Amino acid sequence: xxxxxxxxxxxxxxxxxxxxxxxxxxxxxxxxxxxxxxxxxxxxxxxxxxxxxxxxxxxxxxxxxxxxxxxxxxxxxxxxxxxxxxxxxxxxxxxxxxxxxxxxxxxxxxxxxxxxxxxxxxxxxxxxxxxxxxxxxxxxxxxxxxxxxxxxxxxxxxxxxxxxxxxxxxxxxxxxxxxxxxxxxxxxxxxxxxxxxxxxxxxxxxxxxxxxxxxxxxxxxxxxxxxxxxxxxxxxxxxxxxxx
Amino acid sequence: xxxxxxxxxxxxxxxxxxxxxxxxxxxxxxxxxxxxxxxxxxxxxxxxxxxxxxxxxxxxxxxxxxxxxxxxxxxxxxxxxxxxxxxxxxxxxxxxxxxxxxxxxxxxxxxxxxxxxxxxxxxxxxxxxxxxxxxxxxxxxxxxxxxxxxxxxxxxxxxxxxxxxxxxxxxxxxxxxxxxxxxxxxxxxxxxxxxxxxxxxxxxxxxxxxxxxxxxxxxxxxxxxxxxxxxxxxxxxxxxxxxx
DNA sequence: GTGATACATATCATCCTACAACTTGCGTCG
DNA sequence: CGACGCAAGTTGTAGGATGATATGTATCAC
Numbered sequence: 001x002x003x004x005x006x007x008x009x010x011x012x013x014x015x016x017x018x019x020x021x022x023x024x025x026x027x028x029x030x031x032x033x034x035x036x037x038x039x040x041x042x043x044x045x046x047x048x049x050x051x052x053x054x055x056x057x058x059x060x061x062x063x064x065x066x067x068x069x070x071x072x073x074x075x076x077x078x079x080x081x082x083x084x085x086x087x088x089x090x091x092x093x094x095x096x097x098x099x100x101x102x103x104x105x106x107x108x109x110x111x112x113x114x115x116x117x118x119x120x121x122x123x124x125x126x127x128x129x130x131x132x133x134x135x136x137x138x139x140x141x142x143x144x145x146x147x148x149x150x151x152x153x154x155x156x157x158x159x160x161x162x163x164x165x166x167x168x169x170x171x172x173x174x175x176x177x178x179x180x181x182x183x184x185x186x187x188x189x190x191x192x193x194x195x196x197x198x199x200x201x202x203x204x205x206x207x208x209x210x211x212x213x214x215x216x217x218x219x220x221x222x223x224x225x226x227x228x229x230x231x232x233x234x235x236x237x238x239x240x241x242x243x244x
Numbered sequence: 245x246x247x248x249x250x251x252x253x254x255x256x257x258x259x260x261x262x263x264x265x266x267x268x269x270x271x272x273x274x275x276x277x278x279x280x281x282x283x284x285x286x287x288x289x290x291x292x293x294x295x296x297x298x299x300x301x302x303x304x305x306x307x308x309x310x311x312x313x314x315x316x317x318x319x320x321x322x323x324x325x326x327x328x329x330x331x332x333x334x335x336x337x338x339x340x341x342x343x344x345x346x347x348x349x350x351x352x353x354x355x356x357x358x359x360x361x362x363x364x365x366x367x368x369x370x371x372x373x374x375x376x377x378x379x380x381x382x383x384x385x386x387x388x389x390x391x392x393x394x395x396x397x398x399x400x401x402x403x404x405x406x407x408x409x410x411x412x413x414x415x416x417x418x419x420x421x422x423x424x425x426x427x428x429x430x431x432x433x434x435x436x437x438x439x440x441x442x443x444x445x446x447x448x449x450x451x452x453x454x455x456x457x458x459x460x461x462x463x464x465x466x467x468x469x470x471x472x473x474x475x476x477x478x479x480x481x482x483x484x485x486x487x488x
Numbered sequence: 489g490t491g492a493t494a495c496a497t498a499t500c501a502t503c504c505t506a507c508a509a510c511t512t513g514c515g516t517c518g
Numbered sequence: 519c520g521a522c523g524c525a526a527g528t529t530g531t532a533g534g535a536t537g538a539t540a541t542g543t544a545t546c547a548c
Contacts, residue, residue, distance in 0.1 A: 072510035
């Protein structure tokens with residue numbers, strides 16, 4: 001928990017600020033792919049920091065595949081397709097519209113993954129999922145704990161697909177949504193209590209136990225649409241309402 | 245193209261090596277979440293590099309949310325759920341089984357996204373998609389060019405969903421698969437020519453023009469299963485064969 | 489003895505300088 | 519005119535110095 005507080009209120013370190021500046025400049029199109037960045041010395045003068053700080057910032061962008069540095073020449077902006085990592089800007093999460101987009105992505109990922117999980121889960125998976133489910137509705141009414149258990153529930157289902165990439169992606173998207181909701185609550189204390197609908201979770205779990213992919217997918221889809229509604233986001237998914 | 249070659253044969257810089265070492269140590273579980281890393285000085289002595297190099301390596305891991313540095317105390321390993329970025333190890337892509345997992349993830353993402361795109365696309369989107377389609381089957385029979393056009397086709401469809409996160413995720417997964425195929429071809433020159441099935445693409449495009457979500461989803465699913473087969477991966481998707 | 493204050497220590501954050509490695513372009517020389 | 523080499527610019531690495539922050543310890547007052 002101490003980590004969580006620190007993670008949220010992270011002090012903006014200098015390299016992080018420089019990296020964020022350059023990153024925005026690239027995303028916004030001021031620096032097109034193929035363009036050459038100013039030299040490290042120029043950047044250090046421009047920002048009023050040491051060259052060391054600039055180097056750490058560039059190292060970060062380079063690790064993400066946003067830029068490529070060539071010794072003796074300079075650093076160049078790479079095309080977006082060459083990115084080696086997916087990173088979501090925390091600032092963007094404060095926009096409700098982006099939260100809606102995240103929920104949409106999550107729905108796509110989790111609905112079909114639930115079907116996969118229903119087909120492939122073994123007893124160990126079911127036990128882990130059940131444990132998370134119990135933690136959610138159980139004695140601990142502490143809010144943060146319930147949210148943790150909720151996320152764990154979804155992660156365990158993702159793990160039951162047996163596909164580590166699916167697990168990684170779903171964990172990531174869920175965590176981004178957690179942050180997004182966190183921000184939304186700070187600015188708008190109306191949703192002070194994000195209720196967790198245990199019934200929806202139970203229906204998903206039952207479908208997994210039954211090994212019914214179609215039922216699991218439908219239950220998961222209904223759950224995520226419901227969860228989005230509870231935080232004030234209505235999903236315009238084509239399948240949500242109209243599909244069979 | 246020069247960038248591409250350089251990107252593949254990238255010289256392993258020292259900070260990158262240190263970061264990779266620590267990253268593997270964390271992934272493998274030798275350093276559990278909450279554990280404290282050795283001090284920067286210890287690491288610099290252990291690897292025989294300057295403290296500056298160690299700092300750049302740690303800056304990378306910190307940007308990914310793998311570790312958290314606290315001034316005056318040390319650096320600590322964070323839980324996997326707290327990662328701020330998704331990064332896929334290039335080495336892992338050489339494993340065929342992982343390629344299969346990637347195709348599975350891609351199928352989940354793209355099938356439903358195609359349905360969304362069919363519902364939301366405008367004329368501009370259709371034009372961009374058509375342009376990519378033409379480049380694929382057109383005069384340019386240069387292999388790399390066809391692959392580029394293929395990926396562009398998929399990216400443009402993802403863009404037509406109007407959801408930037410979906411676009412980012414699909415672009416990323418497709419690019420990882422491109423690399424994976426690249427590696428597979430180096431070791432096994434059998435698939436020297438990855439044929440691109442234009443007919444499958446046309447069917448997807450037609451469904452998008454018609455604005456038929458269900459048809460677009462089905463066509464996309466068939467296409468990705470087919471593409472996987474053509475590179476020697478058979479997808480065990482529950483929906484692929486049995487659905488409907 | 490107990491509590492609080494002050495100090496010493498450990499560690500990360502930033503800065504500075506210097507040199508090595510690499511690329512490019514220009515000028516010199518054969 | 520060509521080839522070689524040198525100089526300048528840029529990134530890569532090294533090493534030390536100083537500031538900021540957290541922790542433990544010792545001292546001192548009560």
